[in-house]
Amino acid sequence: MSNRILVVEDDERIRSSIRLSLEGEGYEVDEAGSGEEGLDRFGKEPCELALVDLMLPGMDGFECCRALRRVSAVPIIIVTARTDTHDVVAGLEAGADDYVTKPFVAKELAARIRALLRRSRPTEDEPAVLTFGDLEILPDEGVLRRVGGDEIHCTRTEFHLLCELASNPNKVLSREHLLDKVWGYDYFGDGRLVDVHIRRLRTKIEPDPALPRYILTVRGMGYKLVP
Amino acid sequence: MFGLGALVLSMSMGGLSYFTARHFLLNERHNTSVQQAYVNASLIRTYLHSGSSKVNALGSLASGFGSHSVLFDKGKWYPGSISIGQSAIPRQLRALVISGTPATQNITLDGAPQIVVGIPVPSVHAAYFEFFDVSDLAHTLQVLATTLFAAGLVTTLLGAAVGRSASGRSLRPLSEVSDAAVAIAGGDLKTRLPVASGDPDLAGLTSSFNYMVDQLGERIEREARFTSDVSHELRSPLTTLSASLDVLESGQDQLSPRSARALALLSADLHRFQRMVGDLLEISRSDSGSAEIWLEEVHAGELVRRSVEVGSRTLPKGVSPPNVTVDPAVESAQLMVDKRRFERVIANLLENAALYGGGARSVKVTPRQSKGGSAQCVVVAVEDNGPGVSRQERHKVFERFYRGQAAGQRGTGTGTGLGLALVAEHVRLLKGSVWVDDTPGGGARFNVELPVADSSEWSST
Numbered sequence: 052m053s054n055r056i057l058v059v060e061d062d063e064r065i066r067s068s069i070r071l072s073l074e075g076e077g078y079e080v081d082e083a084g085s086g087e088e089g090l091d092r093f094g095k096e097p098c099e100l101a102l103v104d105l106m107l108p109g110m111d112g113f114e115c116c117r118a119l120r121r122v123s124a125v126p127i128i129i130v131t132a133r134t135d136t137h138d139v140v141a142g143l144e145a146g147a148d149d150y151v152t153k154p155f156v157a158k159e160l161a162a163r164i165r166a167l168l169r170r171s172r173p174t175e176d177e178p179a180v181l182t183f184g185d186l187e188i189l190p191d192e193g194v195l196r197r198v199g200g201d202e203i204h205c206t207r208t209e210f211h212l213l214c215e216l217a218s219n220p221n222k223v224l225s226r227e228h229l230l231d232k233v234w235g236y237d238y239f240g241d242g243r244l245v246d247v248h249i250r251r252l253r254t255k256i257e258p259d260p261a262l263p264r265y266i267l268t269v270r271g272m273g274y275k276l277v278p
Numbered sequence: 279m280f281g282l283g284a285l286v287l288s289m290s291m292g293g294l295s296y297f298t299a300r301h302f303l304l305n306e307r308h309n310t311s312v313q314q315a316y317v318n319a320s321l322i323r324t325y326l327h328s329g330s331s332k333v334n335a336l337g338s339l340a341s342g343f344g345s346h347s348v349l350f351d352k353g354k355w356y357p358g359s360i361s362i363g364q365s366a367i368p369r370q371l372r373a374l375v376i377s378g379t380p381a382t383q384n385i386t387l388d389g390a391p392q393i394v395v396g397i398p399v400p401s402v403h404a405a406y407f408e409f410f411d412v413s414d415l416a417h418t419l420q421v422l423a424t425t426l427f428a429a430g431l432v433t434t435l436l437g438a439a440v441g442r443s444a445s446g447r448s449l450r451p452l453s454e455v456s457d458a459a460v461a462i463a464g465g466d467l468k469t470r471l472p473v474a475s476g477d478p479d480l481a482g483l484t485s486s487f488n489y490m491v492d493q494l495g496e497r498i499e500r501e502a503r504f505t506s507d508v509s510h511e512l513r514s515p516l517t518t519l520s521a522s523l524d525v526l527e528s529g530q531d532q533l534s535p536r537s538a539r540a541l542a543l544l545s546a547d548l549h550r551f552q553r554m555v556g557d558l559l560e561i562s563r564s565d566s567g568s569a570e571i572w573l574e575e576v577h578a579g580e581l582v583r584r585s586v587e588v589g590s591r592t593l594p595k596g597v598s599p600p601n602v603t604v605d606p607a608v609e610s611a612q613l614m615v616d617k618r619r620f621e622r623v624i625a626n627l628l629e630n631a632a633l634y635g636g637g638a639r640s641v642k643v644t645p646r647q648s649k650g651g652s653a654q655c656v657v658v659a660v661e662d663n664g665p666g667v668s669r670q671e672r673h674k675v676f677e678r679f680y681r682g683q684a685a686g687q688r689g690t691g692t693g694t695g696l697g698l699a700l701v702a703e704h705v706r707l708l709k710g711s712v713w714v715d716d717t718p719g720g721g722a723r724f725n726v727e728l729p730v731a732d733s734s735e736w737s738s739t
Contacts, residue, residue, distance in 0.1 A: 065517050153517055154517045156549075156552070
């Protein structure tokens, strides 16, 4: 299995230092200086994860995320200038799975990458099939589909999130719990990650995303899945 | 002030009128009395020359105007009426007149003011004295004094009222300027004075005041932007440094002990530098008003416990995490907070306690009525065992880069100098308040008060 990471970043020195650091962690790194170049590289040789700076000349990071998402479910980490702006939410809505803030600590980036690339599910004793409503989830195969119908495409993060909710039906799961289980955040997690991903999941599985039937918000507490 | 001036002025005017009138009236009466006394004295002389009896002579005098006569003739006294005799005449006056000098004196007889006129009549070796009752004059003067005083008082009050309204009107623009200056000092740079029409002096003041505020606002904005720009520009090289350092650290084993030590120093300060830039950015956003807050509803107990747990992880090695006690009454009080900001508040307070207070001893969460008593609040108190914060420093510790007395005790010093300033900023954005006081043991206690979003879940203790 390849463990190539595509780094889309216009600052050459940052790119080089990230490459050195990630190579030290055992990853293979592909560099791109612009969004266009990033998409081009991805088209030629897909990667396991993309790191995209939101502030890019030409095609910006948001557009780059959307373009990548159109062709792939590859995990995307965005690099933002600020944590408290709409940038984070906009980036997540453009399809990113997680974010880091500049200036970031290399170890932190490595930890985020590891969490997203984690293949095995944390819980061992999981049934082979989880069902609710007319949906079924095959955790081992990473497949979500309507019973007797089409597969529903979702990103790995969305899939992990749905598995976590579906394996604890009718139980309220806090954002912290979900951040820990799905993103591997043990602290300083950002609840917006959960909120945006829940929103995306709803548009994929709910008959009416504005009036959710399966994934319900429990005000002040978290989310629960009602089969 | 104006009223006091008016009072003094009208009172002195009144006083002046009174004394002038009094002097005039008294003089007048005095002259009349003396003239009448001379007339009577010459009549007496005529009578005495003609050999009439003294009693007849006195009785013939016109004494209808409240005057009484006393005659001294050849060593004997002849009072003109029973009520007033020679004993009423002052001794000195008596002696003076008998010795041949005419004189007058003001006296009081049975409570009534009198003028005594004494006229010697040397041709018959006699002296004539006459008493003139002037109590009617005293009464007139009293009425005059009362009238003048009342008029003065009314004038003063009227003057004060008119003056007050006039000064209020003419000073209103100044009080507007004063109010605007206070608002601007309070941070409201959008305050402008209404453009005054009519008065050209005022229009000048208004426009230059507004110009000053414009300039001030621009300068502040420029400075805030500068801080933000500098911090932004620092981030890229910092990211490169951090990632490269990480590579070096992973190959630490191959370094000589000297190089490894240098690398450790580099790493520690780079980390601090990064945090400083992060804090500066955070503060400059807050200054420029572009800070965004993401409010979530959370239970107070859970929020604090979690934030303390999170904050304790980044504490220096060897600092033990504090005990958290939550009053059951506020365990599930709902707070609307930006969790990231609240976590930073707690993390910074714990770090501050670790750097200057020997580590936080406890974190206590208690209910509290806000100052108005209308809203319920939750107070999160972080207590330490350190030397406390002196009264003079209690406000200053929340200033940026403030280095207090405790700073001298900094050993390896890893603070950014912005920790408590950020605490104050975050708490302000969360619509709460923060202050520092003492624990009973003398340590510092940092209190963060936050309003409760929904107090319906409070137990009624």
